[in-house]
Amino acid sequence: MPTLIRRGAIESPPSPEPGAALRVEPHEDPAAVADRLGSAARVEVHFPKFTDGRGYSIARLLRERFGYRGELRAVGDVPRDQLHYLARCGFDAFLLRDGEDAKGALAALAGFSEAYQSSVDRPLPLFRRRGASSSA
Amino acid sequence: MYRYDDIDQRIVDERVAQFREQTRRHLAGQLPDDDFKPLRLQNGLYLQRYAPMLRVAIPYGILSARQLRMLAHIARAYDRGYGHFSTRQNLQFNWPRLEDVPDILEHLASVQMHAIQTSGNCIRNITADHLAGVARDEIVDSFVWCEILRQWSALHPEFAFLPRKFKMAVNGARTDRAATFLHDIGLHALRARDGEIGFRVIVGGGMGRTPIVGQVIREFLHWPHLLTYVEAVLRVYNRHGRRDNPYKARIKILVKARGIEALRDEVEAEWLHLKDGPSTLTEVEVRRVAGRFTRPAYEMLQDIELPQDGPFGAWRRRNVHPHKRAGYAALTLSLKKTGVPPGDVTGAQMDAVADLAERYSFGELRVTHEQNLVFADVRQDRLEALWRELRALGLATPNIGLLTNIIACPGGDFCSLANAKSIPVAEAIQRLFDDLDYLHDIGELDLNISGCMNSCGHHHVGHIGILGVDKNGEEWYQVTIGGSQSPAALGRVIGPSFAQHEVPWVVERLIEVYLAGRDSDAERFVDTVRRIGIEPFQEHVYAHAHSPRRHRESAVA
Ligand code: SF4
Numbered sequence: 125m126p127t128l129i130r131r132g133a134i135e136s137p138p139s140p141e142p143g144a145a146l147r148v149e150p151h152e153d154p155a156a157v158a159d160r161l162g163s164a165a166r167v168e169v170h171f172p173k174f175t176d177g178r179g180y181s182i183a184r185l186l187r188e189r190f191g192y193r194g195e196l197r198a199v200g201d202v203p204r205d206q207l208h209y210l211a212r213c214g215f216d217a218f219l220l221r222d223g224e225d226a227k228g229a230l231a232a233l234a235g236f237s238e239a240y241q242s243s244v245d246r247p248l249p250l251f252r253r254r255g256a257s258s259s260a
Numbered sequence: 261m262y263r264y265d266d267i268d269q270r271i272v273d274e275r276v277a278q279f280r281e282q283t284r285r286h287l288a289g290q291l292p293d294d295d296f297k298p299l300r301l302q303n304g305l306y307l308q309r310y311a312p313m314l315r316v317a318i319p320y321g322i323l324s325a326r327q328l329r330m331l332a333h334i335a336r337a338y339d340r341g342y343g344h345f346s347t348r349q350n351l352q353f354n355w356p357r358l359e360d361v362p363d364i365l366e367h368l369a370s371v372q373m374h375a376i377q378t379s380g381n382c383i384r385n386i387t388a389d390h391l392a393g394v395a396r397d398e399i400v401d402s403f404v405w406c407e408i409l410r411q412w413s414a415l416h417p418e419f420a421f422l423p424r425k426f427k428m429a430v431n432g433a434r435t436d437r438a439a440t441f442l443h444d445i446g447l448h449a450l451r452a453r454d455g456e457i458g459f460r461v462i463v464g465g466g467m468g469r470t471p472i473v474g475q476v477i478r479e480f481l482h483w484p485h486l487l488t489y490v491e492a493v494l495r496v497y498n499r500h501g502r503r504d505n506p507y508k509a510r511i512k513i514l515v516k517a518r519g520i521e522a523l524r525d526e527v528e529a530e531w532l533h534l535k536d537g538p539s540t541l542t543e544v545e546v547r548r549v550a551g552r553f554t555r556p557a558y559e560m561l562q563d564i565e566l567p568q569d570g571p572f573g574a575w576r577r578r579n580v581h582p583h584k585r586a587g588y589a590a591l592t593l594s595l596k597k598t599g600v601p602p603g604d605v606t607g608a609q610m611d612a613v614a615d616l617a618e619r620y621s622f623g624e625l626r627v628t629h630e631q632n633l634v635f636a637d638v639r640q641d642r643l644e645a646l647w648r649e650l651r652a653l654g655l656a657t658p659n660i661g662l663l664t665n666i667i668a669c670p671g672g673d674f675c676s677l678a679n680a681k682s683i684p685v686a687e688a689i690q691r692l693f694d695d696l697d698y699l700h701d702i703g704e705l706d707l708n709i710s711g712c713m714n715s716c717g718h719h720h721v722g723h724i725g726i727l728g729v730d731k732n733g734e735e736w737y738q739v740t741i742g743g744s745q746s747p748a749a750l751g752r753v754i755g756p757s758f759a760q761h762e763v764p765w766v767v768e769r770l771i772e773v774y775l776a777g778r779d780s781d782a783e784r785f786v787d788t789v790r791r792i793g794i795e796p797f798q799e800h801v802y803a804h805a806h807s808p809r810r811h812r813e814s815a816v817a
């Protein structure tokens with residue numbers, strides 16, 4: 125049964141929803157779909173294999189360059205071990221591939237309490253946040 | 261060296277916990293091989309011919325005595341008592357058990373070390389010139405910039421699954437000691453006329469099966485833009501680099517396909533959006549990072565005269581380097597003693613070296629891409645005492661820059677990708693050239709050996725390069741001459757390949773041509789090759805090749 129992780133909750137099966145999704149394949153240019161973002165019920169970025177990293181850049185471009193604010197869903201070969209990076213690149217929904225343990229996936233999302241880089245979920249890089257909180 | 265703060269430590273600790281859980285699932289049959297593989301690679305773990313291999317990052321090559329002791333402990337507790345320094349400033353353990361790896365990583369984390377991104381299709385350990393901070397021609401301390409880049413690249417969410425591995429090098433001095441033209445991105449520090457610091461950005465260099473010297477994509481990048489610009493390069497590569505064929509997936513292929521001009525335009529267009537964004541570096545951050553580095557408490561000293569003659573003089577001439585502080589010197593501990601695989605160190609040697617580093621060099625040492633160790637801050641008046649101690653440990657071979665300071669990858673004895681062995685070839689050459697006077701007469705010569713086209717032994721840039729090739733299941737060796745690391749130049753193949761036992765003989769013939777043809781003692785082997793071309797070398801080797809001739813027909817490279 126397909127399992128969706130969305131807003132920190134497990135939906136299995138995913139609750140039905142109206143409207144058509146806009147699907148972006150890894151070879152596609154986000155600029156080419158930019159004018160359709162407003163009318164899409166959600167955007168799905170497809171990962172044919174989880175080791176195909178193009179979807180990460182696509183997600184960041186959709187969020188940071190084209191200002192997409194709606195649901196951004198990772199679909200395809202989406203294992204739990206990638207959720208953390210995916211979330212940092214702007215995904216907020218994950219259609220897990222068959223057989224993935226949903227509870228484990230939720231836990232993986234919370235695996236790291238800090239990160240160095242600027243990312244969609246935390247635009248300021250660590251060095252702009254360290255400030256006085258940093259100690260030896 | 262850089263000392264972690266609590267956040268740096270937490271990130272590494274959480275990574276260990278993540279990998280422990282992944283390993284547990286794998287061993288419990290819940291994470292199949294194919295899915296586990298990219299995860300373990302990004303934690304430094306390969307599955308090799310005989311046993312797993314764990315590659316530990318030594319970021320930009322610097323180690324503390326305490327860290328080296330931990331590596332010695334790991335070598336003894338989890339390995340067969342030794343480790344192997346690679347050409348990318350990493351340390352490799354060849355025999356750890358998969359189920360022990362999370363514990364090993366935890367030990368590493370306890371001394372502020374890790375194996376993050378030492379393998380896999382991600383941004384790898386960033387290398388630097390090994391004389392950073394002490395070289396007389398220094399422009400910036402490359403270690404500070406490497407640490408800034410280490411933090412930026414560690415667990416970068418967007419670039420964990422690039423088309424292929426991505427290697428970066430930073431050089432902070434005028435002389436390029438970091439091979440910046442032979443990396444996916446090379447950064448060479450510059451001081452502009454107005455005094456501003458920046459970097460020349462070089463892209464698309466590399467060895468491997470398609471060796472290419474990199475090209476300058478940006479002549480001067482002002483330092484605050486370092487991260488945003490590099491991010492733009494990576495993003496263009498991540499989106500457009502080839503993913504259909506791993507042999508055509510490095511950024512150098514993209515540079516070739518697009519042309520440097522077009523790629524530059526693409527990167528600039530991407531950068532326009534990132535420039536001056538939150539990742540723009542600040543003076544506060546650069547100062548913070550620099551301030552977390554330990555600095556030697558130098559004394560006010562004068563340079564002194566050191567003996568020129570005798571065994572100490574020979575060692576001093578080869579292994580001791582000038583230092584920017586009067587009265588101090590940097591020196592290289594040779595890990596190239598004949599009979600020892602290049603780069604191998606036992607746990608006992610590691611402990612002893614840690615001890616010496618504490619007593620002679622402020623408790624720190626460095627690892628070079630030539631697979632040697634460096635003590636960067638030794639008082640000149642204590643060099644002789646240190647030399648005696650190093651000699652007792654077998655670490656004072658006076659061969660830095662000489663033919664027997666061979667760079668060799670682990671090759672067929674350890675590596676599952678190898679076409680041929682490299683360690684026995686290195687040893688046979690070292691044995692043939694065991695006369696120190698003769699070696700010194702030959703002078704500066706880089707001899708590099710790789711066991712296959714992956715070029716971990718950097719054979720393309722050896723003055724003499726030796727490459728293991730496979731001919732119908734047999735081990736053969738192709739010989740190149742005229743390569744060099746700085747300025748970057750790739751060697752040319754002299755002709756059909758040779759059987760293993762012939763390789764030292766071939767090197768001897770090449771040296772004969774050089775000694776007969778050099779215009780003075782000051783002309784190095786590689787300079788002679790450049791001046792007279794490779795033909796005289798080819799003629800001499802193949803005219804005299806009694807046994808090689810036998811194979812010539814069947815072994816055209
Ligand atoms: S060059 Fe080839 S044989 Fe040598 S270590 Fe690299 S992959 Fe292995």
